Amino acid sequence: MLKFLFFDYRNVGALSGFERKLQQPVKHSHNPLFLSEEPWENGNLTLYGSVVKRPDGPFQLWYTVVREPFQLTLAYAESDDGLVWRKPLFDFFLHEGRKTNVLLADELHGAAIIYDANEPQADRKYKMLAGKGRRGPIHGYCSADGIRWTEVSRFPVITTRPDCPIGLLRARDGRYVAYHRNETFGRRVFRSESWDFKHWSSEPRLVLEPDAGDAPLTQFYGLGSTGYGPFEIGTLWMYRVDQADPSGMSGYQEAELTYARSGHAWHRAAQGTAFIPHGAPGTWEQGNLQCASAPLLLEDEIRYYYAATDINHSKDWELKPHRAGIGLAVLKPDRFVALEAGEAGASLVTQPFVLPSADIRVNADIAPDGWIGMEILDEHYQPLEGFELQASPRLTGDALDHRLVWSAGSPPVGATVRLKIDARHAKLYSIYLPEGESVLRYDEFRSL
Numbered sequence: 001m002l003k004f005l006f007f008d009y010r011n012v013g014a015l016s017g018f019e020r021k022l023q024q025p026v027k028h029s030h031n032p033l034f035l036s037e038e039p040w041e042n043g044n045l046t047l048y049g050s051v052v053k054r055p056d057g058p059f060q061l062w063y064t065v066v067r068e069p070f071q072l073t074l075a076y077a078e079s080d081d082g083l084v085w086r087k088p089l090f091d092f093f094l095h096e097g098r099k100t101n102v103l104l105a106d107e108l109h110g111a112a113i114i115y116d117a118n119e120p121q122a123d124r125k126y127k128m129l130a131g132k133g134r135r136g137p138i139h140g141y142c143s144a145d146g147i148r149w150t151e152v153s154r155f156p157v158i159t160t161r162p163d164c165p166i167g168l169l170r171a172r173d174g175r176y177v178a179y180h181r182n183e184t185f186g187r188r189v190f191r192s193e194s195w196d197f198k199h200w201s202s203e204p205r206l207v208l209e210p211d212a213g214d215a216p217l218t219q220f221y222g223l224g225s226t227g228y229g230p231f232e233i234g235t236l237w238m239y240r241v242d243q244a245d246p247s248g249m250s251g252y253q254e255a256e257l258t259y260a261r262s263g264h265a266w267h268r269a270a271q272g273t274a275f276i277p278h279g280a281p282g283t284w285e286q287g288n289l290q291c292a293s294a295p296l297l298l299e300d301e302i303r304y305y306y307a308a309t310d311i312n313h314s315k316d317w318e319l320k321p322h323r324a325g326i327g328l329a330v331l332k333p334d335r336f337v338a339l340e341a342g343e344a345g346a347s348l349v350t351q352p353f354v355l356p357s358a359d360i361r362v363n364a365d366i367a368p369d370g371w372i373g374m375e376i377l378d379e380h381y382q383p384l385e386g387f388e389l390q391a392s393p394r395l396t397g398d399a400l401d402h403r404l405v406w407s408a409g410s411p412p413v414g415a416t417v418r419l420k421i422d423a424r425h426a427k428l429y430s431i432y433l434p435e436g437e438s439v440l441r442y443d444e445f446r447s448l
Helices: none
Strands: 002-004 012-016 019-022 046-053 059-067 071-079 090-095 098-100 102-104 108-115 126-132 138-143 149-151 167-170 176-180 189-194 205-208 219-228 231-241 251-260 266-268 289-291 302-309 324-331 337-341 346-350 361-378 398-403 416-433
Touching: 046 289, 046 302, 059 108, 071 108, 090 102, 108 167, 126 167, 126 176, 167 219, 176 219, 189 219, 205 219, 219 251, 231 289, 251 289, 337 346, 337 361
Parallel strands: 046 108
Antiparallel strands: 002 416, 012 346, 019 337, 046 059, 059 071, 071 102, 090 098, 108 126, 126 138, 138 149, 167 176, 176 189, 189 205, 219 231, 231 251, 251 266, 289 302, 302 324, 337 416, 346 416, 361 398, 361 416
16 A cells, blocks of 8 residues: 655645644543552552553553652553453562552563564563663563563663663564663663564664754653554653753653654654643643553554653652553544645645556545545646546545545556645545555555
């Protein structure tokens, strides 16, 4: 499947009248899904952790709780629908002689977990990276069920000391990728890679850091990421510092949307604008908001789970009295960034490409008084006869898969063409062309 997204204008040859706007996931009406209410949770939790949905199992969520003086433990919850959660009790860690939902109490920092469907060994299907010990280096862990864990080596697999959440994914080419902090350089995002999960690149590469568009003292706590076609899309843990506090310890956390084509050259889709903002004053999430290490790409929606609190960042804020819980925000496929057309109308022309399919579809939300039309041009911007704007009915309504039908019949598959979109009162999210796939997965596609 060939797809045009609008994180930037790389696939666009000409543009007029459209305004590019970040779209924000919708926070769920059931939030908070659960709170930190067990006595061993000490009134706190963070999503230094992950959420996974295995094809044949429940939703699984790993999160971190802190106990005095400042010891991190990895806790676990699961759900049948991802909305109503339970906290199974185990005897790995006892609180006053009682079982708890804590899986590991040996000071794991920044845990990130994936379910590795392509792993042939059953006892290595789940993989985790976490800093071991108080600001210790990163160790690797494997598990058959995500509950009982074994270290892949008694030595660290990455020698940096994270002090922050970690991002972990398996890339399309099979390599494992970690995003983490290198403490020597402050809170910036570094990338490490491995082909076997045990031996990692010896020198992490800096891939994202604050720049001149950020306020002084801005910090990047971490980057959660997942593959999306030829892209990686990420949630950047922004720490927005209170400029009145020169120590840099006062402020709040929220998420910005980021993307990369190579995994090394990262960009912020709307610098300074939160993708998932912390909550309004007076709410349970008015303070810090921290996304899980990766979103869940479900059949018809993208789920972003996050932890939030009603207090802001400060020194050892996790141990101060506050309210903490897990929330959910949901986005429809491809709807990260929109090109919005208003009353005056708008148009765009793509870069030239070889037409791979006669099936052309549009993901768009069109207002009742709006429309979207398409025509096919040759590579020199000249309309193809029978595929002009008036030769196809204008699209209306809100749909992930508006289909173009032409009076002249089938478009010229194999020809080098450009697509021209005209629109009024509409949001355009993506253009895509299935290439004979019997089942379409919105996260499996190529781009120009």
